[in-house]
Amino acid sequence: MALDPLQGNYPDETELNAPTSQSGRVVCFPQDPQLLRRQAQALMEQSVPAALHSAPMSLQETQRVLHELQVHQIELEMQNEELRRAQRELDAAQLRYFELYDIAPVAYCSLDAQGMITQVNLKAAEQLGQPRSGLLQQRLTRFIFPADQDSFYLLQRKLLQSSEPQSCELRLQRGDGSHFWAHFVAQVAVEVGHAVCRLVWTDINPSKAAEHALAHSVAEFSTLLDTTHDGFWRVDAQGRLL
Secondary structure (H helix, E strand, O other), rough: OOOOOOEOOOOHHHHHHOOEOOOOOOOOOOOOHHHHHHHHHHHHHOOOOOOHHOOOOOOOHHHHHHHHHHEEEHHHHHHHHHHHHHHHHHHHHHHHHHHHHHHHHEEEEOOOOOOOOEOOOOOHHHHOOOOOHHOOOEEEHHOOOHHHHHHHHHHHHHHHHHHOOOOEEEEOOOOOOOOOEEEEEEEEEOOOEEEEEEEEEEOOOOHHHHHHHHHHHHHHHHHHHHHHHHHOEEOOOOOOOO
């Protein structure tokens, strides 16, 4: 899946944590050892004929049962190998995802229901002037410029009301106290059964600086026109007065 921060194309948490075999089916790993043991005992009882527990068997019957157990053992070994292969594929997929997440040219982070940062990439840490470990479990509002706190609150409110991606522009504050303008895109996602807010932002400080410089130039020019004693005419490309 291609990662498009502006469209919100992120790998889903269930896609990362559900291993699949090469045939495409989902492989489930038992988590409870006691449950695994009960399942193994049930399989053994199904595999061994009842005659094995009730009366002595003939040589032919014994050979047949032994053959079934050997086949069953091979099946288990094949299943174990399939699980190991699926786990290797899952590990490789997770590694690719986190590498892309970390080297992305834009900032990513995830917030829980309390607004705490649960995931953050290297670009976000770099722009905020903080080590990544120092950002985890911190409120993002701590890094939002005080005058723009309301803008971030409204972004979250609209996001929860509509569940559609929302965007805004606000200033983020670095660790050294300086700040920069950022364009935010937010969307709701589900991770491990819980709703989270996924944020992407890009540094738009250069464009904001250009806007400010242009507005300043326009204001100076307007002041010059208003205060000069010389006459000015506005004409179009054909020299006609406007």
